[in-house]
C-alpha cells in the first residue's frame with residue numbers, strides 16, 4: 001500500500017468511540033503492589049467487535065472494570081485516561097459515571113445469577129434498568145422489555161417476562177442479561193466471559209446472538225474471553241493480554257494467519273480441534289502464569305517462551321507496529337518461525353473441519 005492510499009484508508013476510519021491510554025490499575029496488598037493493569041492502551045471504534053483474550057489472571061476483567069470505575073477494593077486506578085466521546089471517564093463525577101454505566105456502556109458478566117435479583121421477576125428488572133436512566137415511561141418500559149426478550153430470541157417472551165430468574169435455564173438467563181444490557185440502547189456492550197459457564201451448544205447460540213445484535217443494532221462489542229475460538233467466531237479485532245499488558249493487537253484475520261508474539265502463537269495452538277477432541281487433550285501453554293506481585297524481569301513471557309533469547313531476560317519489549325494495524329511486543333520476532341501455517345484455521349468459512357459458530361470451551 002502506498003503512503004497516500006494508506007492515508008486515505010486512515011481518513012475513512014471513524015473516530016474511536018472509546019480511547020484507553022496507558023491505563024494502570026493496582027492492588028495494594030500486604031505483600032506489595034499488584035499491577036493488574038499495567039499500561040494498557042487501545043481504541044474502540046463505533047460498531048466494531050473487539051476481543052480481549054488472555055489466560056485467567058492476565059488483567060482482562062480489571063481492564064474492563066476500570067473503564068467504568070468499577071474496580072473492587074482494594075484495587076485502584078492509578079494512572080491513564082479513558083476517553084468516551086472525548087470525555088475523560090476518570091475525571092467526571094460519581095453521578096455522571098453512573099449515568100454512563102448502563103446507558104452508554106453496558107456490561108454483562110459470566111454469571112447472570114450474580115447480576116439478577118432472585119426475588120424479582122426478570123422482566124421487571126429489565127424494565128427497571130430502563131427506568132433508572134429515565135429513558136422511558138413505565139408503560140413504554142414494559143412494552144420494550146417484551147420486545148427486547150424477543151430480540152434476544154427468548155421464546156414466549158410475553159409470558160417469560162413474568163418468570164423469576166430461577167425459572168429460566170442458564171442460557172435463557174444469559175439472554176435476559178443481554179436484554180438488560182441492551183435496554184438503554186448503549187453504544188458499547190462489554191461482555192466479560194459471558195458464555196464460560198454455559199455448555200457448548202448454548203455458548204455457540206449466545207455468541208451467534210451477540211454477532212447478530214452487533215450487526216443489527218450497531219452496538220460496539222468488547223468480548224472478553226480466554227478462548228481464541230470465541231474471538232474467531234465473533235470479533236474483527238483482538239487485543240492479546242499477558243500479565244497485565246497488551247502483547248499483541250490487530251485484525252483477527254491477520255493475527256490468526258500470522259501471530260507475531262509467541263504468546264499469541266501459544267494461545268492459537270491451544271485451540272482444541274473438534275475431530276481430535278476425543279483422542280487428544282487440549283494442549284495447554286506450558287509453565288505457570290506469572291505472579292503479578294513479582295513479575296519476571298525483561299519480557300514477562302520469557303520464562304515460558306520457547307523462542308526466548310538472552311536479551312528477553314532483561315529488556316522489556318515495546319509494543320511496536322509489525323504490520324499495518326498490527327502491534328506486537330517481542331524482541332526477536334524476526335528470527336522466529338512460529339509455524340502459523342501449521343495452526344488450525346478456525347475462522348468462519350475456513351476449511352478446518354470446524355463449522356463457524358461451533359466453538360469449543
Ligand code: ADP
Pocket residue numbers: 027029034035036054055056057058059060061062063073074292293
Ligand atoms: P482476568 O480477568 O484476566 O482473569 P483479572 O483482571 O480478574 O484477570 O485479574 C488480574 C490480576 O489482578 C490477577 O492476576 C490478580 O493478580 C489481580 N487481582 C485481582 N483481584 C485482586 C484482589 N482482590 N487483590 C489482589 N489482586 C487482585
Ligand code: MG
Pocket residue numbers: 060061062192193
Ligand atoms: Mg476475568
